[in-house]
Amino acid sequence: MKNLYIDFDGVIYNSIEVSYKMAEEEKINRDYESYYQFFKNLDWCGVLEESTEINDAFNCIQKIIDCSRFNVFILTHVVSLKEAELKVKLIREHLEDVTIIPVPKKISKTKMVKVKDAILVDDYPENLREWKEAGGIGVRFDLDMDGKGFPVICKLDELIEMF
Numbered sequence: 082m083k084n085l086y087i088d089f090d091g092v093i094y095n096s097i098e099v100s101y102k103m104a105e106e107e108k109i110n111r112d113y114e115s116y117y118q119f120f121k122n123l124d125w126c127g128v129l130e131e132s133t134e135i136n137d138a139f140n141c142i143q144k145i146i147d148c149s150r151f152n153v154f155i156l157t158h159v160v161s162l163k164e165a166e167l168k169v170k171l172i173r174e175h176l177e178d179v180t181i182i183p184v185p186k187k188i189s190k191t192k193m194v195k196v197k198d199a200i201l202v203d204d205y206p207e208n209l210r211e212w213k214e215a216g217g218i219g220v221r222f223d224l225d226m227d228g229k230g231f232p233v234i235c236k237l238d239e240l241i242e243m244f
């Protein structure tokens with residue numbers, strides 16, 4: 082069994098698009114700290130309500146679990162506890178049997194779990210670079226199939242064929 086870590090924003094839910102659009106509307110400066118503060122105070126309830134699931138993600142994850150070849154985890158960066166709370170609630174409405182690991186935004190995903198030989202599916206190339214450097218296998222999720230140097234998928238159940 083391979084350990085498989087799946088990102089949430091931009092992979093399961095298009096919440097990142099929605100929140101960046103909100104940041105644009107509020108004319109937030111494009112530096113890290115301004116964004117961090119914006120996300121800290123963001124109304125995640127509203128964001129998740131306005132966001133939608135990407136390419137049947139929850140069903141795909143259920144299929145992956147059912148194929149019994151992976152230990153599946155959802156590994157998601159969060160800026161606030163409220164964000165973690167709402168994401169867990171939402172995921173639990175769809176998936177009963179998956180471990181959810183919220184990671185404080187300022188901590189690398191590689192510092193939260195054992196990376197060696199584990200797979201990370203993420204839309205953010207920097208997360209994948211760190212993951213690979215730490216001994217893991219990175220797979221980029223991108224609807225335009227632009228891998229940025231990594232194997233790429235645009236629907237999560239493609240993982241079953243890939244590994």
Ligand SMILES: [Mg+2]
Binds near residue numbers: 097204205
């Ligand atoms: Mg993401």
